[in-house]
Amino acid sequence: MRWDKGKGLTLVSxxxxxxxTRDAAIAVAMVRERLIADEIAGRCESNSEQFLAMExxxxxxxxxxxVVQDLMINADLATRDVFDEHTVWAVFHLCDMVSxxxxxxxxxxxxxxxx
Numbered sequence: 676m677r678w679d680k681g682k683g684l685t686l687v688s689x690x691x692x693x694x695x696t697r698d699a700a701i702a703v704a705m706v707r708e709r710l711i712a713d714e715i716a717g718r719c720e721s722n723s724e725q726f727l728a729m730e731x732x733x734x735x736x737x738x739x740x741x742v743v744q745d746l747m748i749n750a751d752l753a754t755r756d757v758f759d760e761h762t763v764w765a766v767f768h769l770c771d772m773v774s775x776x777x778x779x780x781x782x783x784x785x786x787x788x789x790x
Contacts, residue, residue, distance in 0.1 A: 726780075733780045740773040 747758065747766055 729780065733777055737773050737777040740770040744770045 743766060747763070750758075
């Protein structure tokens, strides 16, 4: 290393500072890439844990949607009353949304077992 008044601290080898500077830049790039890879791996692990933690709430939401849908159909048939079309649309649309979320979240093999 050498201190130049105008340039500051520079790395110098016997063959000049160009090769050493290039090597240092490569080393810094490798360290940076490793830090980024570690950060991504940490986020993936955290996301995996959060994704797995959602499994039970997704299943519960789907089951509750099915219960409400069935209750609405059975109540309509039993009482011969017609529900407001907005209520029917909201309930059935919610059931569709939750079913799509469940299908997206769970493996299709799990889908066959639990339905």
